[in-house]
Amino acid sequence: MSLLLKALGVLVGTAASAVLFNVPRSALLWAALAGLMGWAVQVRVGLNGVPPAAGALLGALTVSLTGEALARARRMPALVFVVPGILPLVPGTRAFQAMLALLRQDHGLAALEATQALVAAGGIAVGLLMGTALTRAWGRPTAQVLPLSSPPPELPRKARHRAVILPLWKDRNDLSD
Amino acid sequence: MDTLPDRASLRDVARVCLDAAKVLIASGAETARVEETVTRIGAACGVEVESIATPTGITVSVGGNRPVTRLARVRVRTIDMSKVAAVNGLSRSLEAGEISLRTAGNELCRLLQSPGPNLGTRSRRRMFLAQSLATSGFALLVGGGPRELVPALLLGLLARLIDERVASLPPFLAVFLNALAVSLCAGLSRHVLPEVNVDILIVAGVIPLLPGLALTNAARDLMAGELIAGVARGADSILTAAALAGGVCLGVSLMALHP
Structure with a gap:
């Protein structure tokens, strides 16, 4: 029940942040879906005892791959789906707890929470990197440049053979045989 | 069109490339997309385009032997995914030959001047x-x-x-x-x-x-x-x-x- 409530929060939060980033209206629902999938993967692997950082990595990887697939299907930049989609993965509560512990001068707890938050944030970054790296080669038509300008003129053979060191005293115009 | 492109048309291509890059950078597109879009626009017009984009500006060099080179500085950056998607679609249809360079240029001018998402x-x-x-x-x-x-x-x-x-x-x-x-x-x-x-x-x-x-x-x-x-x-x-x-x-x- 509480998970369902959270999933609803993820959907609403991601879609609303997508509006804040001015994502085109036709992509709003898909962006929310990408966010929901990433978060669901993170929660699911967390239930199996995978550490939070690895969960964040897998979640971000899911968001990134979903975004790239949607980008190709809907002919839009992948950013449109990925940027709102990673917001639910952010370890906000941990970072905040670290800050509170720091203010209470409980440095041991602060270090513990901050490390976990930082590693989870790094996991998101690495997940995004992996997703982008995996999909960069896929189905992306490269721009074909067809130059209209003529190729550089070929040097006449004779002139090339002339490239010998000329004596300094010789008149340079006197090259014709 | 088998002759060398004249300076005026090179300048037109350079302007459109620069406008597209300005819209993309100011709306929060990634740099790789900016450079790719510029190359695509050039390819659609049949000229070679080299560009260097950073998060704060762009240099575009259009044409092979005697290029037209222009640069633009982008100072204000917002997040506006609609504009990124719009420029993306524009470069696609330009490449497919659905719209002319002039239409694309006008559309980019409109995008450059349209207010951000926070106004209105x-x-x-x-x-x-x-x-x-x-x-x-x-x-x-x-x-x-x-x-x-x-x-x-x-x-x-x-x-x-x-x-x-x-x-x-x-x-x-x-x-x-x-x-x-x-x-x-x-x-x-x-x-x-x-x-x-x-x-x-x-x-x-x-x-x-x-x-x-x-x-x-x-x-x-x-x-x-x-x-x-x-x-x-x-x-x-x-x-x-x-x-x-x-x-x-x-x-x-x-x-x-x-x-």
Whole structure:
């Protein structure tokens, strides 16, 4: 029940942040879906005892791959789906707890929470990197440049053979045989 | 068209390329996309285009032997995914030969001059609604219940109001002030509604301020081989996160002074 409530929060939060980033209206629902999938993967692997950082990595990887697939299907930049989609993965509560512990001068707890938050944030970054790296080669038509300008003129053979060191005293115009 | 392209048409291509790049950079597209779009526009017109884009500007060189080279500096950056998608579609249809260079240029001029998402009353109302919905959605995510929903809605409205006021300040300061105000107001709400969980409100209130775009762009640019832009955007996201942390820290410690 509480998970369902959270999933609803993820959907609403991601879609609303997508509006804040001015994502085109036709992509709003898909962006929310990408966010929901990433978060669901993170929660699911967390239930199996995978550490939070690895969960964040897998979640971000899911968001990134979903975004790239949607980008190709809907002919839009992948950013449109990925940027709102990673917001639910952010370890906000941990970072905040670290800050509170720091203010209470409980440095041991602060270090513990901050490390976990930082590693989870790094996991998101690495997940995004992996997703982008995996999909960069896929189905992306490269721009074909067809130059209209003529190729550089070929040097006449004779002139090339002339490239010998000329004596300094010789008149340079006197090259014709 | 088998002769050398004349200077005037090269200048036209350069202008369109530069305008497209300006719109993309100012709306928060990744650098690799900017350079790719510029190359595509050039290819659609049959000329070679070389470009170097950074998060703060672009240099475009159009034509092979005697190129026309122009550069533009981009000072104001916002997040506007609609414009990124629009330029993306424009370069696609230019490449497919569906529109002419002149049409594309006019459309880009319109995009350059159109106001950002924060202006205009209707879109302004939409932004307010979106931020309050986002805050309450994230309040549910970080463990809030029905009790936190209404305070989170109000907190989102307030964060948006402050966002509008501080938009002209340097980005670092703007994020700092916004985080400070959000944490102060969340703390004050405890006096009105004693049973509300303040921590949940603060965390939900600052999630929309997080540098998600900078982080995503850093990853994408680094993987595309855009080392300078990738590292610069990584630094940008770290700086924004630090400003956010500083603002929340100050707000929470101020509230602790006045329990």
